[in-house]
Amino acid sequence: MGRVFNFSAGPAVLPEEVLREAAEEMLDYKGCGMSVMEMSHRSKMFDEIITTAEQDLRDLMGIPDNYRVLFLQGGASTQFAMIPMNLMKTGKADYIVSGSWSKKAWKEAQIFGEARCLASSDDENFSYVPDVKTIEVNDDADYVYICQNETIYGTLYRELPDTKGKPLVADVSSCFLSEPIDVERYGVIYGGVQKNVGPAGVCIVIIREDLIPEEKLPGVPTMMQYKTHADAKSLYNTPPCYGIYICGLVFKWLKAQGGLEAMKKRNEEKAQLLYDFLDQSKLFKGTARKEDRSIMNVPFVTGNADLDAKFVAEAKEAGIESVKGHRSVGGMRASIYNAMPREGVEALVAFMEKFEKENL
Numbered sequence: 534m535g536r537v538f539n540f541s542a543g544p545a546v547l548p549e550e551v552l553r554e555a556a557e558e559m560l561d562y563k564g565c566g567m568s569v570m571e572m573s574h575r576s577k578m579f580d581e582i583i584t585t586a587e588q589d590l591r592d593l594m595g596i597p598d599n600y601r602v603l604f605l606q607g608g609a610s611t612q613f614a615m616i617p618m619n620l621m622k623t624g625k626a627d628y629i630v631s632g633s634w635s636k637k638a639w640k641e642a643q644i645f646g647e648a649r650c651l652a653s654s655d656d657e658n659f660s661y662v663p664d665v666k667t668i669e670v671n672d673d674a675d676y677v678y679i680c681q682n683e684t685i686y687g688t689l690y691r692e693l694p695d696t697k698g699k700p701l702v703a704d705v706s707s708c709f710l711s712e713p714i715d716v717e718r719y720g721v722i723y724g725g726v727q728k729n730v731g732p733a734g735v736c737i738v739i740i741r742e743d744l745i746p747e748e749k750l751p752g753v754p755t756m757m758q759y760k761t762h763a764d765a766k767s768l769y770n771t772p773p774c775y776g777i778y779i780c781g782l783v784f785k786w787l788k789a790q791g792g793l794e795a796m797k798k799r800n801e802e803k804a805q806l807l808y809d810f811l812d813q814s815k816l817f818k819g820t821a822r823k824e825d826r827s828i829m830n831v832p833f834v835t836g837n838a839d840l841d842a843k844f845v846a847e848a849k850e851a852g853i854e855s856v857k858g859h860r861s862v863g864g865m866r867a868s869i870y871n872a873m874p875r876e877g878v879e880a881l882v883a884f885m886e887k888f889e890k891e892n893l
């Protein structure tokens with residue numbers, strides 16, 4: 534059986550070259566006679582893997598020296614708690630709620646302090662990003678929180694809020710490395726890698742050094758303290774070794790593709806193909822507001838749940854995998870991450886055209 538075009542939101546498609554390379558090195562990593570999965574995380578071999586991965590990520594994103602890169606576990610969801618635990622010094626923070634993920638983060642933060650909702654797009658089923666130009670950040674906020682790309686609703690912040698000097702914390706799980714970003718505009722950038730970077734099990738946190746508490750925080754579990762992981766260079770305990778190794782291969786792949794400028798161009802072109810089709814279609818309709826459309830996750834509907842289900846089933850038969858929308862919104866969603874080739878999007882559009890002719 535050949536490979537399908539996998540539009541899953543996550544875990545998601547990875548570059549075929551990376552999978553082949555990992556397969557070749559599976560039994561004997563660079564002549565050491567064992568797999569990366571089998572070696573000590575304290576070995577020289579693994580030290581080189583994690584050090585190189587971090588450096589390549591720094592090169593790709595242009596991460597300044599005063600930011601630390603942490604390879605953690607527990608998924609993006611653990612960060613919903615770690616962020617307030619470590620950053621809420623006065624016990625107050627401002628959240629912008631633009632979809633399910635930022636809403637979850639906001640709710641979790643309420644366990645630890647006063648997490649205020651500055652703006653929300655709940656009124657229109659999160660089909661847009663709240664206008665960040667008019668946002669009034671509170672003077673006593675320890676940080677301002679956004680989810681930069683809402684994976685389920687398919688919206689992307691093209692402009693960052695003016696946080697009046699407060700650290701901006703951004704969940705970038707589903708847009709990680711999809712385009713260049715100015716790291717210095719953020720206090721914390723984090724994401725689970727299983728969307729656009731690597732296999733499930735690794736969460737990368739890029740944090741400005743001064744936001745890492747200098748002293749151990751009383752009452753906070755050791756594993757939940759950024760200081761623990763920063764001091765130990767992500768090796769306080771056993772890290773997700775194999776996942777970090779695959780992320781490292783993906784970073785090398787991204788460099789070979791021309792870096793994040795090149796990825797942005799390719800991603801925008803792929804997204805345009807799909808949006809152009811949706812905008813003229815008489816059957817399918819994109820659900821996110823045009824100005825806020827994500828270039829990674831593209832949700833769409835026919836307006837008829839039975840027809841949506843038929844589309845998903847027939848697409849699967851045609852080698853177009855996992856286009857079912859998230860269970861909370863229904864319809865369809867095509868996730869077109871870095872590793873989705875243009876041919877995949879072309880195949881999807883061709884299939885949608887055919888389906889429209891047959892079902893309109």
Ligand SMILES: *Cc1c(COP(=O)(O)O)cnc(C)c1O
Binds near residue numbers: 683
């Ligand atoms: C998938 C996702 C999460 C949750 O990630 P886990 O690693 O499963 O905890 C959080 N935020 C965004 C934007 C996501 O897409």
